[in-house]
Each structure stands twice: as C-alpha cells, then as structure tokens.
Amino acid sequence: MDTTYIIGHKNPDTDATVSPIIAAWYFNNYVADNAYIPLVQNAPNKEAVFVLKKLGIELPAQQSSFKPGTKLIIVDTTNPAELFDTSELEIVGIYDHHKLGGLKTSKPLEVIVQPVGSTATVLYQYFSINGISEEQIPADIAGLIASAIISDTLNLKSPTATKIDKEVLRVTANKAGISDIDAYAQDMFEAKSDISDLMPEQIITYDSKEYTFGNNRVLIGVFETVKPEKLFEKYVELAGAIEKLKQEKGYNHIFFFVIDVLEQTGYYLVQQNPTDKYIKEGFGVQIAPTDRFVELKGVVSRKKQIVPVLEKIVV
Numbered sequence: 001m002d003t004t005y006i007i008g009h010k011n012p013d014t015d016a017t018v019s020p021i022i023a024a025w026y027f028n029n030y031v032a033d034n035a036y037i038p039l040v041q042n043a044p045n046k047e048a049v050f051v052l053k054k055l056g057i058e059l060p061a062q063q064s065s066f067k068p069g070t071k072l073i074i075v076d077t078t079n080p081a082e083l084f085d086t087s088e089l090e091i092v093g094i095y096d097h098h099k100l101g102g103l104k105t106s107k108p109l110e111v112i113v114q115p116v117g118s119t120a121t122v123l124y125q126y127f128s129i130n131g132i133s134e135e136q137i138p139a140d141i142a143g144l145i146a147s148a149i150i151s152d153t154l155n156l157k158s159p160t161a162t163k164i165d166k167e168v169l170r171v172t173a174n175k176a177g178i179s180d181i182d183a184y185a186q187d188m189f190e191a192k193s194d195i196s197d198l199m200p201e202q203i204i205t206y207d208s209k210e211y212t213f214g215n216n217r218v219l220i221g222v223f224e225t226v227k228p229e230k231l232f233e234k235y236v237e238l239a240g241a242i243e244k245l246k247q248e249k250g251y252n253h254i255f256f257f258v259i260d261v262l263e264q265t266g267y268y269l270v271q272q273n274p275t276d277k278y279i280k281e282g283f284g285v286q287i288a289p290t291d292r293f294v295e296l297k298g299v300v301s302r303k304k305q306i307v308p309v310l311e312k313i314v315v
C-alpha cells in the first residue's frame with residue numbers, strides 16, 4: 001500500500017499537532033486506500049504535549065523533508081512560509097481554517113477550508129458529511145477534537161469561535177469524558193504558559209508565522225498565556241531577541257504580542273523603532289518613549305485581528 005503523510009504548519013500548536021492524528025484515524029479506517037501517517041514538522045508546543053499525554057496518545061513523528069512524489073495531506077495552513085518545499089510533492093488534500101496562503105499544487109485535489117475556530121472542527125464536519133456519526137468517533141479522537149477547539153478558540157472566547165465550534169466542543173468533550181471543560185481548558189493554558197526552559201528567541205518564535213506584506217518579510221509572534229507578567233518581566237531579553245532575529249534571518253519587521261488568555265486582551269512588545277508606527281496607526285494607540293508593552297484591548301487573534309490590520313498598512 002502507498003503511504004500518505006498528514007502534516008500541519010511548523011511550530012505546531014495543539015490544532016496542528018492533533019489534526020493530523022484525527023485525519024489519519026478517519027482515512028485509515030474509512031478510506032483505507034493508503035497508509036495514512038500523521039506527522040509534525042518540529043517539536044509541538046507544551047500545550048499539545050500536555051493534551052496528548054492526558055489522552056494517552058503518542059506524539060506524531062517529526063519530519064519535514066520528503067522524497068519527490070510523496071503524497072501529502074496538509075492541515076491547518078496553506079501558507080508556503082509555514083511549510084517545506086512542496087514543488088515536487090503530491091498534495092492530495094487540504095483541510096484548513098485560515099485565509100488562503102498561496103500554496104500551489106500540480107494535480108487536482110480535495111480542498112476543504114471553512115471559517116471556523118479550528119481545523120479539528122473542519123475535520124469533524126467533514127466526517128459528518130461522509131456519514132460518520134458521533135457514536136463512531138472514539139473517545140480519544142473526540143478528546144483531540146475538543147482540545148484543538150479549546151486551544152484555537154481560547155475556550156470559545158476568541159472572535160474566531162463559531163456556533164459550530166461550540167456545538168462540536170460540547171459533543172466531543174462529552175464523548176471524551178471531559179466533564180468540566182473550563183477546568184480542562186485552564187490546565188491546557190497553564191501548560192502553555194510555562195516558559196521556564198525557553199530562551200528569549202524561542203519565546204518570540206514559539207507561536208510565530210511568517211508573511212510577505214508588500215516587499216516585506218514579516219514575522220508575527222504571539223504568546224498565549226495565563227501568566228503575562230512572566231513575559232513582561234523579560235522585556236529586555238525579548239526586545240534583544242527580536243533585534244537579533246531580524247538581523248540573523250533578514251526580517252523587515254517582527255511583531256510580538258503577549259495574549260492574556262484570562263483577561264482576553266493583547267499586549268504589543270514596544271521596540272522603539274519604526275516597526276512601532278504600524279501598531280500606532282493600525283490599532284490607534286499611543287506609544288510613549290518609556291513604554292515596554294502597550295495594551296491592544298480585546299486583541300487576541302492573530303488570524304482575525306492582527307494580520308488583517310497589519311497586511312493593509314505594512315507595504
């Protein structure tokens with residue numbers, strides 16, 4: 001049997017880590033024309049590791065280069081900057097919930113992209129359309145779907161959360177035996193907030209995505225946490241890491257935001273350089289020469305609140 005690998009974006013968060021496993025469960029059991037193998041490109045974040053451990057599921061293997069002609073299903077991105085060179089690979093399917101990012105393919109393929117809170121939500125609906133009932137989804141797969149929704153929608157509080165996410169979370173959490181969703185979400189967010197062993201540069205890139213805006217190579221990092229003060233304390237090191245990364249990797253701009261998951265608000269790390277002007281202009285805030293972080297009230301979603309603003313003005 002041929003092999004098809006299922007893989008998400010680099011710097012995998014919970015959705016990008018578990019969606020390949022969720023998809024592989026379906027394709028192996030109900031399509032079964034290939035051996036479907038879930039992968040991650042590099043080490044998943046601590047929240048994803050916590051989720052898999054809690055549900056007793058193995059971490060997917062790490063791989064990010066493939067022989068020409070390898071079949072792939074891409075989940076949770078269509079942004080080439082978050083993938084490897086796919087020009088000689090055969091992408092057979094895409095399941096995602098982001099804006100289209102420019103990925104090209106050499107053959108026709110199945111593409112399901114929906115504006116919902118997580119790729120796991122897209123997959124759940126895809127299973128329904130293909131005749132899979134709630135009862136057929138095992139408890140551990142249901143637990144992965146619930147976890148991905150909680151993670152990507154900040155427990156349904158993000159503006160990316162839809163009615164569909166709410167309903168799929170209710171059904172899958174119930175199936176997985178997660179009786180107190182809020183307590184489980186809190187445990188996930190605590191796991192993600194542990195920065196004790198991360199270097200400043202790792203914190204900036206931990207949950208970062210690269211974009212091309214006009215002629216600019218832009219990196220947008222967010223760090224979702226229930227302990228924002230731990231990041232505020234590291235201002236000097238983090239600002240230094242941004243400067244170093246810009247020089248080493250040739251980014252024109254790096255934007256970094258601390259997202260306070262409990263207060264549902266965001267903080268931009270002030271650089272006291274021309275990058276700051278886009279934040280002032282885009283979000284209508286003042287930045288004083290002594291400011292270290294500036295609050296962008298209610299801004300929690302890179303996808304829905306940060307990228308759409310910055311891509312229009314960083315040109």
Ligand SMILES: [Mn+2]
Pocket residue numbers: 015016076097117118119152
């Ligand atoms: Mn996602």
